[in-house]
Amino acid sequence: MGEKKKRISALDMPDVPAGQLPEHMEIQRTRVVAKSDAPIHTEGVQYCGAYMSMGVDNSLQLDTFCSDFRVEVKRLTEDEIEFDMVGIDASLANAFRRILIAEVPTMAVEKVLVVNNTSVIADEILAHRLGLIPLKADPRLFEYLSENDAPNERNTIVYRLDVSCGKDSPRITVKSDQLKWLPNGSGLLRGTQSYTSFSCSQESLPEFSENPPKLMHDDITIAKIGPGQAIELEAHAVKGIGKVHAKWSPVATAWYRMLPEIVLLREIEGESAEELKKKCPVNVFDVEDIGNGRKKAVVKNPRACTLCRECIYGASEDHVEVRRVKDHFIFTVESSGALPPEVLFTEAVKILEEKCDRVISELS
Numbered sequence: 001m002g003e004k005k006k007r008i009s010a011l012d013m014p015d016v017p018a019g020q021l022p023e024h025m026e027i028q029r030t031r032v033v034a035k036s037d038a039p040i041h042t043e044g045v046q047y048c049g050a051y052m053s054m055g056v057d058n059s060l061q062l063d064t065f066c067s068d069f070r071v072e073v074k075r076l077t078e079d080e081i082e083f084d085m086v087g088i089d090a091s092l093a094n095a096f097r098r099i100l101i102a103e104v105p106t107m108a109v110e111k112v113l114v115v116n117n118t119s120v121i122a123d124e125i126l127a128h129r130l131g132l133i134p135l136k137a138d139p140r141l142f143e144y145l146s147e148n149d150a151p152n153e154r155n156t157i158v159y160r161l162d163v164s165c166g167k168d169s170p171r172i173t174v175k176s177d178q179l180k181w182l183p184n185g186s187g188l189l190r191g192t193q194s195y196t197s198f199s200c201s202q203e204s205l206p207e208f209s210e211n212p213p214k215l216m217h218d219d220i221t222i223a224k225i226g227p228g229q230a231i232e233l234e235a236h237a238v239k240g241i242g243k244v245h246a247k248w249s250p251v252a253t254a255w256y257r258m259l260p261e262i263v264l265l266r267e268i269e270g271e272s273a274e275e276l277k278k279k280c281p282v283n284v285f286d287v288e289d290i291g292n293g294r295k296k297a298v299v300k301n302p303r304a305c306t307l308c309r310e311c312i313y314g315a316s317e318d319h320v321e322v323r324r325v326k327d328h329f330i331f332t333v334e335s336s337g338a339l340p341p342e343v344l345f346t347e348a349v350k351i352l353e354e355k356c357d358r359v360i361s362e363l364s
C-alpha cells in the first residue's frame with residue numbers, strides 16, 4: 001500500500017470503440033464515487049447531447065427504458081418489503097418515496113367526541129393519541145369525507161371507548177383493544193339527531209363483513225386512570241393522506257439507497273488483505289487462499305456496505321473504490337399496518353400514473 005498512482009498520457013490511452021464512452025467517463029455517468037472527504041459524480045447526466053461529440057447518444061428512449069427497467073423483490077414480510085428498482089432515475093425513485101409517505105391514503109381518527117374525561121390526560125392530548133393509533137381498515141373501501149358530506153357508512157368508522165376505575169380499585173391501563181367498533185355509527189345525539197347518518201350497518205356491507213375494520217395493535221396504551229376516574233368518548237376515523245397530517249401516513253418509513261459497488265483497484269495480498277478485511281464493520285471483504293501460502297482480499301458482500309468509508313481512509317484510497325450505482329435503488333417500505341407493504345407500493349404507482357395522466361390531459 002502507499003505506491004503512487006500511475007498517470008497515463010491521453011495520447012497513450014487505448015482507442016474506445018465507437019458509440020461507447022471511455023471507462024472513466026462511463027463511471028462518471030453511471031456511478032457516484034465515495035472519496036474519503038466527499039462523494040463525487042453525484043449529479044445525474046440528463047442532457048441528451050452530453051456526449052454527442054463522442055458519438056454517444058445520451059437521450060432516454062422509451063423502448064430501452066421498458067426493456068431495462070425491472071423490480072426484484074428481495075425480502076417480504078407482513079409489514080416490510082425490500083426490493084430493487086433498476087433502470088430508473090433518482091427523481092422517480094424519490095417521487096415514489098414521497099408518494100408513499102404523503103399521498104397514499106389510510107384511515108385515522110380525526111374527530112373525538114368526549115362525553116366524560118376525568119383522567120389526568122387533557123381531552124386534546126387524548127384525541128391526539130387516538131389519532132396516532134394505526135387502524136387496520138382498507139382505505140380503498142372508503143370515500144373521502146368532504147366538508148359538505150355527512151359522515152356515513154362509506155366514509156366514517158366509529159369507535160367507542162367507555163372505561164372507568166372503581167373507587168377502591170388500583171389504577172388501570174386503558175389499551176387500544178378497549179376501543180369498540182360501532183358498525184351502526186355514532187350512538188351519541190346532537191339534539192335529536194345522531195352525529196352520523198348511517199343508512200345501514202357496516203356489518204351488512206359485503207366488503208366489511210369479510211374484512212371488518214380493526215386496530216393494528218391491541219396493546220397500545222391510551223391512558224392510565226386512577227380510582228374514581230373515567231373516560232367515555234367516541235372516535236370517528238376518516239380517510240386522509242399524510243400530506244395533511246402524519247397520522248394518515250401508511251408507512252412507518254419508506255427509504256432507498258443506491259446499490260453499493262466495491263472495486264479493488266489492484267490485488268491486495270497478505271497482511272494488507274487481512275487489514276482490509278478487519279477495517280470493514282459489516283464484513284464486505286473476505287480473504288481467499290490463492291495457493292502457495294498466499295492470500296488475497298476479495299469483495300464478498302458489497303450489498304451490505306453502509307458507506308462508512310473506513311476502507312478508503314488513508315493509503316487505502318488507491319486500492320479500493322467505493323461506488324454507488326446511480327440507477328439501481330434498494331427500496332425498503334415499512335407499512336404501519338393499514339395495507340400490506342407490497343400493496344402500498346402498487347398504490348403509489350397508481351397515484352403517480354394518475355398524476356401523469358392529469359398532466360397529459362392538461363397539455364392536450
Ligand code: SF4
Binds near residue numbers: 282306307310
Ligand atoms: S465503506 Fe465501510 S461498509 Fe463499505 S466496504 Fe468500506 S468499510 Fe465496508
